[in-house]
Amino acid sequence: xxxxxxxxxxxxxxxxxxxxxxxxxxxxxxxxxxxxxxxxxxxxxxxxxxxxxxxxxxxxxxxxxxxxxxxxxxxxxxx
Amino acid sequence: xxxxxxxxxxxxxxxxxxxxxxxxxxxxxxxxxxxxxxxxxxxxxxxxxxxxxxxxxxxxxxxxxxxxxxxxxxxxxxxxxxxxxxxxxxxxxxxxxxxxxxxxxxxxxxxxxxxxxxxxxxxxxxxxxxxxxxxxxxxxxxxxxxxxxxxxxxxxxxxxxxxxxxxxxxxxxxxxxxxxxxxxxxxxxxxxxxxxxxxxxxxxxxxxxxxxxxxxxxxxxxxxxxxxxxxxxxxxxxxxxxxxxxxxxxxxxxxxxxxxxxxxxxxxxxxxxxxxxxxxxxxxxxxxxxxxxxxxxxxxxxxxxxxxxxxxxxxxxxxxx
Numbered sequence: 577x578x579x580x581x582x583x584x585x586x587x588x589x590x591x592x593x594x595x596x597x598x599x600x601x602x603x604x605x606x607x608x609x610x611x612x613x614x615x616x617x618x619x620x621x622x623x624x625x626x627x628x629x630x631x632x633x634x635x636x637x638x639x640x641x642x643x644x645x646x647x648x649x650x651x652x653x654x655x
Numbered sequence: 656x657x658x659x660x661x662x663x664x665x666x667x668x669x670x671x672x673x674x675x676x677x678x679x680x681x682x683x684x685x686x687x688x689x690x691x692x693x694x695x696x697x698x699x700x701x702x703x704x705x706x707x708x709x710x711x712x713x714x715x716x717x718x719x720x721x722x723x724x725x726x727x728x729x730x731x732x733x734x735x736x737x738x739x740x741x742x743x744x745x746x747x748x749x750x751x752x753x754x755x756x757x758x759x760x761x762x763x764x765x766x767x768x769x770x771x772x773x774x775x776x777x778x779x780x781x782x783x784x785x786x787x788x789x790x791x792x793x794x795x796x797x798x799x800x801x802x803x804x805x806x807x808x809x810x811x812x813x814x815x816x817x818x819x820x821x822x823x824x825x826x827x828x829x830x831x832x833x834x835x836x837x838x839x840x841x842x843x844x845x846x847x848x849x850x851x852x853x854x855x856x857x858x859x860x861x862x863x864x865x866x867x868x869x870x871x872x873x874x875x876x877x878x879x880x881x882x883x884x885x886x887x888x889x890x891x892x893x894x895x896x897x898x899x900x901x902x903x904x905x906x907x908x909x910x911x912x913x914x915x916x917x918x919x920x921x922x923x924x925x926x927x928x929x930x931x932x933x934x935x936x937x938x939x940x941x942x943x944x945x946x947x948x949x950x951x952x953x954x955x956x957x958x959x960x961x962x963x964x965x966x967x968x969x970x971x972x973x974x975x976x
Binding site (some may be wrong): 580583584585586588589614616618619620621622623625626627639640641642643646 | 715
């Protein structure tokens with residue numbers, strides 16, 4: 577299982593990446609947390625606003641940086 | 656009655672009773688001005704951004720795309736510019752939004768109207784203009800911003816520039832809608848609140864710096880300092896203001912409070928408007944990002960039309976006000 581954070585390298589995207597890593601660690605997620613700047617991949621998933629988070633290729637969040645708690649809840653639901 | 660008069664009373668009480676400054680001194684005046692502005696802008700930021708982000712939760716990009724697909728050109732440009740008011744995006748979203756729009760049949764010109772309006776007429780700029788200049792100037796800024804966005808997109812649509820979009824853009828298959836889960840009212844409120852607080856955390860420090868510098872200029876810079884140098888008579892002032900605005904991207908929060916003080920010292924309104932529009936709309940990182948999808952010639956056409964529009968607006972308001 578992988579969690580992907582998608583963005584185009586802006587500070588907001590990096591913030592979401594850090595937050596996602598923290599959230600994943602806190603809920604005991606064992607897989608990979610990756611950061612990609614591949615816009616083509618983003619669009620194939622139907623994401624039009626960065627930053628976004630996808631779990632196993634399925635977008636779960638886009639266009640905003642949520643709170644740590646919300647992110648933990650989203651990850652927990654999927655694993 | 657001014658709804659902010661309690662804030663003024665609080666600012667005066669803090670400055671003159673708590674800090675024991677003299678009301679008729681420059682320092683006393685500047686401190687009270689600083690406290691008043693910081694509290695007032697903070698309140699306005701919170702309420703207006705919360706409201707706008709709540710509205711926005713009903714307008715995800717997929718929906719905007721649907722609204723703008725296959726619309727008549729001029730009507731589409733107007734709709735795109737208006738939607739741009741409530742949906743600012745992080746400049747890093749410019750590319751995916753651009754591809755997503757043109758791929759699904761939103762006309763190129765309409766897409767450009769959205770790309771101009773979304774960053775230029777943004778909520779933070781609107782809040783600061785409202786708080787520092789009053790509703791009339793905020794309205795002038797929003798209306799001219801929307802007009803520039805409509806015209807830029809319309810002219811570009813008429814120029815038939817499809818071949819100047821990078822070829823790979825047309826080959827990307829855009830997948831189905833991202834987040835499908837329905838949101839209930841409470842969730843929308845909660846998300847708007849998180850968004851608002853994050854945004855305020857990001858911009859408020861700049862607001863404070865801007866207001867601080869503004870208060871300093873207000874108190875210490877001589878009257879008519881600027882009207883002699885960059886008054887209406889100086890034809891280079893507007894283009895120069897636009898040029899200075901380019902590297903100050905994404906810092907509308909810090910720039911607008913300073914501009915207010917500069918207007919007090921004689922900076923003409925049109926020049927000030929052109930400057931603020933350049934800060935928000937002509938952002939260097941956004942242009943660099945757009946280069947990924949636009950061939951250099953198209954990027955140049957976009958920048959030139961937008962710049963001409965902003966300079967024209969500057970001259971127009973210098974002339975009529």
